[in-house]
Amino acid sequence: MSEFKNTVLEDFKDVWVFCEQRQGVLMPTDFELISEGRKLADELGVRLCGLLLGDKVEGLARELAGYGADEIIVCDHPLLKDYTTDAYAKVICDMVVERKPEALLVGATNIGRDLAPRCAARLHTGLCADCTHLDVEMGIYKDFLREASTLPEEKIAGMGSAIVLGKPHDVSRDLKMTRPAFGGHLMASIICPRFRPCMATVRPGVMKKAPFDQKRADNVVISKPEVKLAASDIRTQVLETVKEARKLVDLTGAEVIVSVGRGISKDIEGGIKLAEELADVLHGVVGSSRACVDAGWITADHQVGQTGKTVRPRIYIALGISGAIQHKAGMSDSECIIAVNKNENAPIFEIADYGIVGDLFKVTPLLIEEFKKAIANK
Ligand SMILES: Cc1cc2nc3c(=O)[nH]c(=O)nc-3n(C[C@H](O)[C@H](O)[C@H](O)COP(=O)(O)OP(=O)(O)OC[C@H]3O[C@@H](n4cnc5c(N)ncnc54)[C@H](O)[C@@H]3O)c2cc1C
Secondary structure (H helix, E strand, O other), X not given: OOOOOOOOHHHOOOEEEEEOEEOOEEOXXXXXHHHHHHHHHHHHOOOEEEEEEEOXXXXXXXXXXXXXXXXXXXXXXXXXOOOOHHHHHHHHHHHHHHHOOOEEEEEOOHHHHHHHHHHHHHHOOOEEEEEOEEEXXXXXXXHHHHHHOOOOHHHHXXXXXXXXXXXXXXXXXXXXXXXXXXXXXXXXXXXXXXXOOEEEEEOOOOOOOOOOOHHHHHHOEEEOOXXXXXXXXXXXXXXXXXXXXXXXXOOOOOOEEEEEOXXXXXXXXXXXXXXXXXXXXXXXXXXXXXXXHHOOOOOHHHEEOOOOEOOOOOEEEEEOOOOOHHHHOOOOOOOEEEEEEOOOOOOHHHHOOEEEEOOHHHHHHHHHHHHHHHHHOO
16 A cells, blocks of 8 residues: 555545445445435536445446446455455455545445445545535535534635645635534534545435436446455454344334434333334334433434434424434434424424424323324325
């Protein structure tokens, strides 16, 4: 890697997305990141490439391309069948050194969180982890700040350069990577002005998936570079893949989520049962605030929020959840938010489309009845 010079920024172009597959199945983050990558590539005026690693995975390339990629680089090798940090990091770094992308996006899945820092360290570049928003073009970024920040207009209007190593640096081509900081109390936009590629991991469920475009899928360039990989490059061996027997709740794919918070504390089992009943009626799933997970009332796969899942269901019902900033960070993009809380000043009401001030143990059975009636009369 020592010969890799990544400070000559002009040598780097194209946006890449690492496309994760597990046992031949693409992850939902792949489609979200390809869609977002398309937007960034258009802003930069470059191509968007998906980087797909695995064994006999070429068949997945067109599906990925349909969401916006110009090219899918398929790195096929028997030693890439199961994920190992060593093998995947080596192949990705080899590809980056050879083809020099200017940005590399990775899903913040368990694998992405393991892989991206390893690659960034090896490539000697910066990585912004757990991003919730990405921009390149200054005008678009400024509009985002006008909408999402409390910065005064004169500060926003004057943006355009940063001081890097004592010299002014034009940030117009830098990827602006925004993520929560200080426990979610503020959002920080981070740039990587000196090195390429700019690397970001993006939380699943944050970026919107574009509609599938068959024309793009048909016209994509599929390239299959030579993969240089030997068993001696890999220090770990996958002996067996054991799937967790318990079915985890699919929060990110759910259309309806009924979440419980510490408000269920006076009857934990009863509160969760009510949420399950309401979720059943609406064909939804049960979510939770972190308070319930930390207390051991419900398992971590149910947690919504900054350190849980980011969700955008059609309906989000919050039962006994105060609406802390870290919880809102994971659900405020829901299409319709219904909150039940006995405190009329609870912050959740600031973002709720419908707010019900009352005891969830009294209100939820009424909601179940009313929804049942409404569905039966449809
Ligand atoms: C770094 C960091 C990351 C975090 N990540 C997350 C995260 O991912 N997700 C998350 O949720 N939190 C997260 N938190 C925790 C967050 O700050 C809050 O502590 C948590 O969300 C509070 O959960 P809650 O709303 O259930 O509990 P509380 O804040 O205690 O609220 C309980 C609410 O229930 C209401 N209530 C009580 N009884 C009833 C009743 N009978 N009927 C109706 N309403 C009732 C109360 O009025 C109150 O508003 C994080 C914190 C930090 C510091």
